[in-house]
Amino acid sequence: MDRLEAMRMLLAVIDAGSISAGSRKLNAPLPSVSRKVAELERHLGANLIVRTSRNLQLTDAGRDYVDAARKIMADLEEAERRASGEYQTPRGVLTITMPIEYGSRYVLPVALSFMDKYPEVSLNLLSLDRMVDLVSE
Secondary structure (H helix, E strand, C coil), rough: CCCCHHHHHHHHHHHHCCCCHHHHHHCCCCHHHHHHHHHHHHHHHHCCCCCCCCCEEEEEHHHCCCCCCCCHHHHHHHHHHHHHCCCCCCCCEEEEEEEEHHHHHHHHHHHHHHHHCCCCCCEEEEEECCCCCCCCC
């Protein structure tokens, strides 16, 4: 049994609220999802969810397992991002606000070399001689 796949299916079922909704979310056949969750429960020797015709309820063991599975899946995604180099090259938008005189004298020369070194970062420089409300502006 692929436990990571079973965890992923269990989390989709729990997040969606039912096995059928989880199977739609995963674009997987309903019997496959139901079987994987049942296999996981057999492997663990514990019931994780109580199935009724209207909804699912996590057991105490299920709550603990789902919490641990979420952490494992998050750690796995983080490891994959690191391995793919996502964190090695800075990307995105950097906005800097500064007084006009300070910006032209000190920040602009550094900003130009920064842009050469990190071409995947968009740099927005805002030179103002007033207080700036960063949230609203």
